[in-house]
Amino acid sequence: KAGVTQTPRYLIKTRGQQVTLSCSPISGHRSVSWYQQTPGQGLQFLFEYFSETQRNKGNFPGRFSGRQFSNSRSEMNVSTLELGDSALYLCASILLGGRKETQYFGPGTRLLVL
């Protein structure tokens, strides 16, 4: 099976702009989660989607939003970019098995805000 695909891999934006990141999960997985990773804060949970519905949300401002499509592909959007939004954004494709969830991560999108 193909792994998790994230596009673009690298992105440079300026403050005030908005950005949309895309994630294609592993075929058959219906759930995805998004994380922000920075050197100072580590891996921080953004949100999780299952069958087009947001199931969980982390403690991020409303500038961070996401959605999931019927084919399980997901996008996250960050509006009014700030310098502190520079980070590696990771998408994970989630294999659900009863109470067990196993996340398989993509390579990430490196966002630099100038």
Next chain:
Amino acid sequence: LAKTTQPISMDSYEGQEVNITCSHNNIATNDYITWYQQFPSQGPRFIIQGYKTKVTNEVASLFIPADRKSSTLSLPRVSLSDTAVYYCLAQTGFQKLVFGTGTRLLVSP
């Protein structure tokens, strides 16, 4: 919400066994612990997952004591390529999944 704590860094030599411990609270009997390995500028890679006392696969073992206040990732006979950051992840039912702070493992010749 489960919070996890790991040592910031560990050093080892090639061929040694490495044990990385993750401390966590509020873990129910059937909550899962998952360990990931991450190299610079890459996404975390799944290593092992379990909720019982001991789980073993081809690359690692996971030990969870009866009080479930910690878990230990055991890497047998590490090599230079095992130098990476290791994260434990506590899954608290269907709630948010909380990553630990990560342990930077350095394997030397």
